[in-house]
Amino acid sequence: MTVPQLGDEYENEPDAPEPALLIRDLRKDFTAGRRRDRRRGPVRAVDGISLRAEFGHVTALLGANGAGKTTTLACAQGLERPSSGLVRLLGRDPWRAGPDLRARVGIMLQDGGLPQAIRPVPLLRHVASMYRRPADVDALVQRLGIDDFDRTSIRRLSGGQRQRVALAAALVGRPRVLFLDEPSAGLDPHSRRVVFELIQEVRAAGTCIVLTTHLMDDAERLADYVYIVEGGRNVLEGRVEELLTAGQRARTLRFTTGEPGLALTDLLPEGLRASLQLRERQSGSYELTGPLDISHLDHLTSRWSRRGITPSSLELQPRNLEDLFLEISERSSR
Amino acid sequence: MSAIAPLLADPAAREDGPAPGVRRVLAQGVFETLAMLRNGEQLMLLVLFPLMALLGLAFTSFLDPWAAQYGVSRVDVAMPGVLALCALSTALSGQGIATGFDRRYGVLRFLSTTPLGRGGLILGKALAVLVIVVLQYLVMGAAGALLGWSPGVVGVLLSLPALLLGVAAFTALGLLVAGTIRAEATLAVVNTLWIVLAAVGGSLLPAHALPGAGTWLVEALPSGALGAALRAGILEHQLSLPHCAVLAVWAVLLGLAARRYFKWS
Numbered sequence: 031m032t033v034p035q036l037g038d039e040y041e042n043e044p045d046a047p048e049p050a051l052l053i054r055d056l057r058k059d060f061t062a063g064r065r066r067d068r069r070r071g072p073v074r075a076v077d078g079i080s081l082r083a084e085f086g087h088v089t090a091l092l093g094a095n096g097a098g099k100t101t102t103l104a105c106a107q108g109l110e111r112p113s114s115g116l117v118r119l120l121g122r123d124p125w126r127a128g129p130d131l132r133a134r135v136g137i138m139l140q141d142g143g144l145p146q147a148i149r150p151v152p153l154l155r156h157v158a159s160m161y162r163r164p165a166d167v168d169a170l171v172q173r174l175g176i177d178d179f180d181r182t183s184i185r186r187l188s189g190g191q192r193q194r195v196a197l198a199a200a201l202v203g204r205p206r207v208l209f210l211d212e213p214s215a216g217l218d219p220h221s222r223r224v225v226f227e228l229i230q231e232v233r234a235a236g237t238c239i240v241l242t243t244h245l246m247d248d249a250e251r252l253a254d255y256v257y258i259v260e261g262g263r264n265v266l267e268g269r270v271e272e273l274l275t276a277g278q279r280a281r282t283l284r285f286t287t288g289e290p291g292l293a294l295t296d297l298l299p300e301g302l303r304a305s306l307q308l309r310e311r312q313s314g315s316y317e318l319t320g321p322l323d324i325s326h327l328d329h330l331t332s333r334w335s336r337r338g339i340t341p342s343s344l345e346l347q348p349r350n351l352e353d354l355f356l357e358i359s360e361r362s363s364r
Numbered sequence: 365m366s367a368i369a370p371l372l373a374d375p376a377a378r379e380d381g382p383a384p385g386v387r388r389v390l391a392q393g394v395f396e397t398l399a400m401l402r403n404g405e406q407l408m409l410l411v412l413f414p415l416m417a418l419l420g421l422a423f424t425s426f427l428d429p430w431a432a433q434y435g436v437s438r439v440d441v442a443m444p445g446v447l448a449l450c451a452l453s454t455a456l457s458g459q460g461i462a463t464g465f466d467r468r469y470g471v472l473r474f475l476s477t478t479p480l481g482r483g484g485l486i487l488g489k490a491l492a493v494l495v496i497v498v499l500q501y502l503v504m505g506a507a508g509a510l511l512g513w514s515p516g517v518v519g520v521l522l523s524l525p526a527l528l529l530g531v532a533a534f535t536a537l538g539l540l541v542a543g544t545i546r547a548e549a550t551l552a553v554v555n556t557l558w559i560v561l562a563a564v565g566g567s568l569l570p571a572h573a574l575p576g577a578g579t580w581l582v583e584a585l586p587s588g589a590l591g592a593a594l595r596a597g598i599l600e601h602q603l604s605l606p607h608c609a610v611l612a613v614w615a616v617l618l619g620l621a622a623r624r625y626f627k628w629s
Contacts, residue, residue, distance in 0.1 A: 107477055109628075129382035129479040143474025145466065147399060159391040160479045162381045203478070204380065 048121055050207050050238030051083040051106055056115035058101050075101040077262035078115075083240045083255075085206070088233050090253035091242040092355065098262035099242035100140055103211055106240070107137055120207060133161055136205030140212050142196040146185040150176050150195045153184065154202055161203040170198050175224060189216030197225055201232065208232060210241040214248050226252060246351035256351070258358060265358050273354060281322045282353065286315040286343045287334065298329055315343075319353070322346070382479030392480055392488025397495045400458055409453050409558075410496060414504055417568060418446045422511050430570050434599050439511045441570075443504070444594035447523065448567035450500040451530045452587060455493045456561075457554045460538030463489065464550030467542060473629045482628070486539070493535050497527065515598045522597030526604070529611035530590035536618035537586070543626030561587035570595060583607065586614040 056079045059072035076098040083089035091099045104110040105117055108124030108131075117124055122131050145153060151171055158164035171177050174194045179187060184195060193216055200208060213229065214222055229252060233239050243249055249256050250270055258266040258273075266273065290313040294303050297318075306320035318326075327346075334341065382388065400406045421427050421442035431441045466472050476482045505513070515523070537557075542550045562568055566588025572579050582588040593607035 109473060109477065129385065129388075129481060129484075132477060132481060133380065133382040133479045135477070137474070137477040139470055139474055139477075141470040143470030145399065145471050146469055147403060156391060156395045157478060160383055160388050162383050199474070 048118070049082040049084050050120060051081070051089075051240060052116065052118045053082070053102065053106060054080045054116040056080070056102060056105055056117060057113045058098075058105055058110060059113045060101075075262055076105070079257075079259060079262065079264055081257050081264070081267070083207075083238050085238045086233060086236045087254040088229065088239045088241065088252050090249040090256045091240070091259055092244070092246070092249045092253075092256050092351070093242075093259040094244055097244075097259045099244075099259060100211055101262075102259070103209055103240070103242060107135070107209055108132075133203055134206045136200035136203055136208045138193075138196045138200040138208075138210045138213065140215070142192050144184050144192065144196060144199065147183055149180055149183055150187070150198075151180045153195070154198055157199050158202045163204070165202050165204050167202065170201060173228065174198050188218075190218045190221035193217055194221055194225060197228070201228075205237060207238045207240070210239065212243060213241055214243065214245060246355055250351050258355065260358060266354070270351070273351065274348065281319070282347045283318040283322055283327075283330075284311070284316070284343070284345045284347070285318075285330075285341045287339050287341045288314040289339070290314045292316065297333065298326065302326055302329060385484065388480050388484050389487045389491060392475075392484060393491030393495065396462070396489055396492035400454075400462060400492060400496060403462075406458050406462075409457055410450070410500060411503060414446050414449050414453060414500065415507060417449055417562070418442055418504060418507055418511075421445070421568065426569070429573070434595075436599060437512060439508055439513045440515075440599060441595070442568075443508045443513050443515070444523070444598045445568040445570070445591050446504055446508070447501060447527065448530065448587065448591045448594055449562050450504060451497055451527060451534055451590060452558055452561055452567060454496045454500065455531045455534035456538045457558045458496070459489060459493050459535055460542045460554040461547075461551055463539060463542035464545075464547040467627075467629065468547040470629065476628060489539075490532075490535055493531055494528075497531055501527075516601075518601050519598040522601060522603055523594050526590060526593035526597060526608055526611065529608055529615055530586060530593075532615040533586040533590075533611055533618055536615055536622050539626060540618055540622040543622060543628075561585065565591075567591040584610060586611060589614070 056076050057074065058076040059074050061072045079098060079102050081089065081091070081102075091102060093099050101110065105112045106119055106124060108119070108127045111125045119127070120131060120134055124131065124135075148156075151167065154167050154171065154176075158167050171180070174197065176191075176194055176198060179191050184192060187195070193213070197210070197213070200210070210229070213225060217225060229239060229241075233254075241248070241252065253270055255269055256267065256273060257264055290310070292308070292310070294306060294308045297308070298306070302325060306318060306322070306326075309317045309319075311317050383391075400410070418439075422439045425438075427438050427441045431438050434441060463472070472485065475485050480488070505515075538554060541553050541557075545553065564582070565585050566582040567590060570591065571582035571588050572592070574582060583592050589607040589610035593604045593611065596602045596604035596607065
């Protein structure tokens with residue numbers, strides 16, 4: 031099947047091999063269902079998101095609730111029709127996808143989407159019957175520990191158990207592209223470990239994995255490449271380690287000395303204050319963030335030493351995705 | 365780690381892909397049929413209520429005027445209506461409620477992303493409705509036979525076109541309701557429709573003695589048209605084309621409306 035006008039756009043970059051998923055400048059408007067809401071006009075859920083996801087990589091869409099992650103996935107999965115923009119999944123337009131394309135894509139929806147009255151294994155066998163060469167259901171069930179609770183209908187499973195069944199249902203067709211919408215939602219620590227290990231193995235086998243999450247920890251642990259989205263737009267993207275080291279050596283120093291009401295000017299000389307932020311978390315307890323290095327620490331410790339102060343707590347942390355995410359949210363809400 | 369190997373995609377495997385379309389729809393049909401038959405409330409709706417209607421009408425004098433008019437027994441007059449009630453129970457209530465809750469739990473969304481797709485999902489549901497109506501025909505037919513019903517081969521054959529059209533119309537109506545309002549509201553609406561159409565919709569009780577335009581009105585309803593067409597086929601061995609045409613129009617209109625307004629999530 032050819033999709034001429036969409037394909038042409040991609041062929042402007044003949045050197046780059048086409049990725050498993052390519053989204054360019056995606057927009058999606060929803061017309062609100064109720065008449066009262068309809069008068070306000072359509073709601074724009076996605077406002078120009080672009081991304082590419084490669085085989086053998088985990089690509090994470092990271093953002094707060096309502097940032098447009100799930101809608102972006104729904105357009106990539108062919109569940110929603112884009113209002114404008116380009117979406118190509120395995121080189122095809124997912125909205126027009128037939129069974130051939132759907133057979134190569136595995137999807138775990140945010141709410142699971144599982145029938146409630148049936149037990150997990152019969153459900154997985156049923157889903158497997160939709161594929162010519164499905165995964166070995168017994169092996170999958172054993173691997174995800176589903177056999178431990180197969181005597182129970184899906185309705186009575188815990189959130190984590192249900193999530194494991196939904197992951198199995200997404201994997202049973204041995205997909206080339208795997209979509210996971212909030213994969214760790216509701217997972218207890220044990221389920222989380224089981225699920226994350228499996229995701230990493232699926233990636234190692236060359237599958238393209240695209241996941242959404244609002245948890246920084248998920249993205250840091252799983253993702254090769256992260257797109258941070260906010261208000262339906264891309265705000266930042268990069269490899270996890272690049273994002274973390276971006277903005278020089280950004281770090282956070284937390285300390286408690288019991289001296290209340292200090293300002294940055296009290297602590298550091300003028301030449302060392304650039305790009306730093308000081309926040310008094312509680313009286314006498316501070317958080318200093320920015321490109322900190324040994325000269326800053328040197329000044330602080332000499333100051334304390336001169337005054338005979340020993341901080342009751344002192345903690346230096348590298349910047350994590352959460353800090354980055356909060357910085358971006360603050361920046362865009364201003 | 366080697367345990368996972370057979371689970372994963374093999375980029376070189378050309379034979380990967382969807383199962384054939386017919387097999388996908390059959391699998392979904394069997395899956396939906398078993399789901400309905402395993403559900404106790406559904407079984408009550410699908411088997412117990414029609415059976416109670418049959419016994420009630422066979423052992424009371426409700427239908428005596430019509431039995432006298434057709435010159436047959438009470439059971440003979442009751443059976444076509446009971447079969448119409450079966451179509452109503454399965455296609456409208458049973459299937460509508462199941463679809464409403466499937467939609468609420470995201471099952472429609474999930475299954476439509478598998479090779480089954482949206483079309484396969486709807487065909488699978490329609491297939492399940494047909495299978496269950498056939499099973500109901502057998503069970504009710506057997507119960508009726510115990511009470512002295514003998515429709516003959518011609519009667520049974522002539523009941524099939526109307527039954528098929530009625531199932532199509534009520535399936536479309538069930539999908540329309542389930543695809544547009546919340547699951548709980550679907551439950552309330554289809555059960556109310558079931559009671560109203562069963563009681564005064566011309567299915568169990570024939571409409572052709574109503575005063576004024578009453579007959580015409582009731583037989584323009586899908587339930588009334590189905591009841592009338594089944595009675596014409598089974599009792600008089602006639603294919604009632606006007607009633608079949610009414611059913612076909614309803615099936616097409618409701619089908620188009622369902623296609624237009626059905627929301628998958």
